[in-house]
Amino acid sequence: MKKLRITVNGKTYDVDVEVLEDDELIETQPAFKSPLRDLGTPVPSASAPMPPSAAHSSKPRVTVGTAKTLTSPINGTVLEIAATVGQDVQVNDILFIVEAMKMKTNIASPQNGRVASIQARVRDTVTTGQVLLTFE
Numbered sequence: 001m002k003k004l005r006i007t008v009n010g011k012t013y014d015v016d017v018e019v020l021e022d023d024e025l026i027e028t029q030p031a032f033k034s035p036l037r038d039l040g041t042p043v044p045s046a047s048a049p050m051p052p053s054a055a056h057s058s059k060p061r062v063t064v065g066t067a068k069t070l071t072s073p074i075n076g077t078v079l080e081i082a083a084t085v086g087q088d089v090q091v092n093d094i095l096f097i098v099e100a101m102k103m104k105t106n107i108a109s110p111q112n113g114r115v116a117s118i119q120a121r122v123r124d125t126v127t128t129g130q131v132l133l134t135f136e
Contacts, residue, residue: 078120086114
């Protein structure tokens with residue numbers, strides 16, 4: 001157990017916290033360096049709790065329907081579409097930004113290829129597994 005002092009809305013609380021995973025272990029793991037291109041305004045990525053094995057993965061988390069499609073990994077609202085039809089994309093290029101519960105999630109390309117069609121529009125509500133984009 002660790003004792004921590006937390007301040008919320010100006011009120012201070014002393015709390016006991018059970019440590020399930022030590023920060024030192026996380027800091028010694030190599031960080032994933034994404035070769036993503038700059039899309040202008042920085043968007044913080046959503047960081048939902050992941051199991052320790054997934055937290056240290058060297059691959060980005062992307063849900064893919066087939067080799068020709070990119071599907072949404074979450075339910076949410078499309079905030080930005082960074083791809084255009086006919087555009088050549090590389091693995092890990094951010095193609096969509098989807099918001100769910102006030103958290104923004106970058107959806108990256110799982111492969112190199114050319115965008116054949118885009119099935120979602122900005123402000124569309126999408127569901128998990130819904131096709132967002134197809135590749136040629």
